[in-house]
Amino acid sequence: MLKKYLHKTLIEAGCDEAGRGCLAGPVYAAAVILPKNFKNSLLDDSKKLTDKQRKELRPIIEEKAISWAVGIVSVEEIDEINILNASFLAMHRAIDQLKTIPESLLIDGNRFNKYKNIPHTCIIQGDGIYLSIAAASVLAKTYRDDKMDELHQQFPHYDWLHNRAYATASHRKAIQKFGITDHHRKSFRQLPKQLKFEL
Secondary structure, three states: OOEOOOOOOOOEEEEEEEOOOOOEOOEEEEEEEOOOOOOOOOOOOHHHOOHHHHHHHHHHHHHHOOEEEEEEEOHHHHHHHOHHHHHHHHHHHHHHOOOOOOOEEEEEOOOOOOEOOEOEEEEOOHHHOEHHHHHHHHHHHHHHHHHHHHHHHHOHHHOHHHHOOOOOHHHHHHHHHHOOOOOEOOOOOOOOOOOOOOO
């Protein structure tokens, strides 16, 4: 069972990102403030859930949350500022949109760029520890998946519907065959060193 909060008396926002390790597409992040008494036996780290479970949880989180928001950083921005800073920026953009100002931030991972004057706590694998971070992981993942599903309609040969632009063998094989799109991250190594683009 995941923990309901770190600080009982503070308004906490859980934050997580999705798509950091992908070869294409934006990086998404979500920030979620849950009521202290929130309960849901299904909610967990989004990576441990099925696509169906994540889709089932999203409207529940959005309805029950005190406040929630999603932040997006484009491929162009990722290439300009690097993926780590882009992940932090996506979280900042999500926090910017919260209708309730949090007093504490719970960040999934071991690093974060401070957001204004709000204290934060970095928690490694926090999406499997705290409900609010798990909720943020579900929102970030499902909204990003929706975007990759949309892009898949334009570029079906990369199979983004199934690989979500991660560096799978099928994705890299398609890159080797068709090259890259405007949605691929130019700052990422798209192919292993032993493979080259066919000219």
